[in-house]
Amino acid sequence: LLARLAARAGQGKPQLALWADQVAGWFVLALLVLAGAVWAFWHWHDAARAWPIAVAVLVVSCPCALSLAMPTALAAATDTLLRKGVLVMQPHVLETLQRATHIVFDKTGTLTEGRPTIGATASFSGVTGVQALSLAAALEQASAHPLAYAFVSAAPDGLPAAYATRHVAGMGVEGEINGTAYRLGSRAFVEALAGPCPSQEEGGVWLGRPGAWLARFTLEDALRSDAAAVIRRFRAMGKELVLLSGDADDAVQRTAHALGIEHAYANRLPGEKLALVQQLQAQGAVVAMVGDGINDAAVLQAADVSFAMGSGAALAQTHADCVLMSGRLSALADAASMGRRSARVIRQNLAWATLYNAVAIPAAAFGLLTPWMSGLGMSLSSAAVVINALRLRRG
Structure with missing residues (x-):
């Protein structure tokens, strides 16, 4: 996995850098035309000075500062x-993140620790809580999902064998135990097997078999621990915050209320998550998505910029634009702050490169600079851009 992530890292260039390269290309063409015109004028006015002045124009206006303005800043920030x-x-992560209008968070494993535990168990149909927990753990014991670990760790030893288990994305797991089919997951998922639910409770994880809720x-x-601080930082930046989860509505609303997130969507299957993000994009939003699970892979791929938790699923990481390897959610806010700082440094570098060329080229064309002075000026200009970009390495 790490090898695949490293192979993707650093590929290509961000749009701003591509734009700078294009400008530099046209700048060189215009420079050659200008140098030819300057040579022609000085050849007519003072032929002895024509070549030194034309060379000075070419040297002093080397577009290095313009070409280095963005790559050096982005490299230092990265x-x-x-x-x-x-x-x-x-390459577009920092550029797009600082332009993002909406930050969309998954819940489990992203805003939460991703280590769920079994709280209370309500049993039906004459099944004890321990028996129900054993059946649920048997269905989940082959899964690496955090919910599966919660059931397996809470169940007693000696779990029954489960066969033909199948995970249904966003719904739950089904399988056979002692020849009987069981389903564990959302209420709607289990209801298709067990029939009408005898309880009015919403949310939670349900267990059932044909004709019986267990x-x-x-x-x-x-x-x-850092979730609330991250939400506050993004709110201070003026971002719209969205909680998008496949979990039950009561759990999602509790999390949204605790963190002060106004827009919360629950019970969303992977396709529904994708549709919501695409709807936001169709309305003109620039969407940053943060997730960790297999169910988030498609929406991470579709977002304008996406982040996967380092503790999350490998599939999510390979579909994201950036991985928070430290496992800290605050690293996302650090990336956003770095994006704003790098954008500021890039603007400073471009302003300096423009000002330098606006002053140095006319000075060289009027014969005020010798070739060696032009070479020194070009080197100092490029050095100034690099040194300014290296300020980003101070964190």
Whole structure:
């Protein structure tokens, strides 16, 4: 996995850098025309000075500062983020993140620790809570999902064998135990097998078999310690915050309320998550998506810029533009701050390159600079751009 992530990292150039390269290309063409015109004028006015002045024009206006303005800033910013545990794999990450209008968060494993535990168990149909937990753990014991670990770790030893298990994305898991079919997952998923639910409770994880509801499990998952601070930082930046989860509505609303997120969507299947993000984009939003699970892979791929938690699923990481390898959600806010800082440094570098050329080229064309002076000026101009970009390495 790390090899694949590293292979993707650093590929291509961001749009701003491509634009700078195009401008530099046209600049060189215009420079050659200008140098020819300057040579022609001085050849007529003072032939002895024609070549030194034309060479001075060419040397002093080398477009190095313009071409270096963006790549050096982005390289310094990316290096700083890598030292903080943020692996930037696509070149547009910082540029797009600082333009993002909406930050969309998954819940489990992103805003929460991703280590759910079994809270309460309500059993039905004469099945005890321990028996229901054993059946649920048997269905989940072959899965690497955090919910599966919660059931397996809470169940007693000696689990029954489950056969023909199948995970249905966003719904749950089904399989056979002792020749009987069981389903564990959302209420709607289990209802298709067990029939009408005898309880009016919503949310939670349900267990059932043909014609019988067996249990409802309440899950608990603590918020990440830095989640509230990250939400506050993005709100201060003027971003629209969205919570988008496949979890039950009560759990999603509790999390949204605790963090102060106004827009929260629950019970969303992977395709529905994708549709919501595409709807936002169709309305003109620039969407940054943060997730960690297999169910987030498609929406991470579709977002304008996407981030996967380092502790999340490998599939999510390979579909994201950036991986928070440190596992800290605050690293996302660090990346956003770095994006704004790098944009400011890029503007400074471009302003300096423009000002330098606006002053130096006329000076050389009027014969005020010798070739060696022009070479020194060009070197100092490029050095100034690099030194300014290296300020980003101070974190």
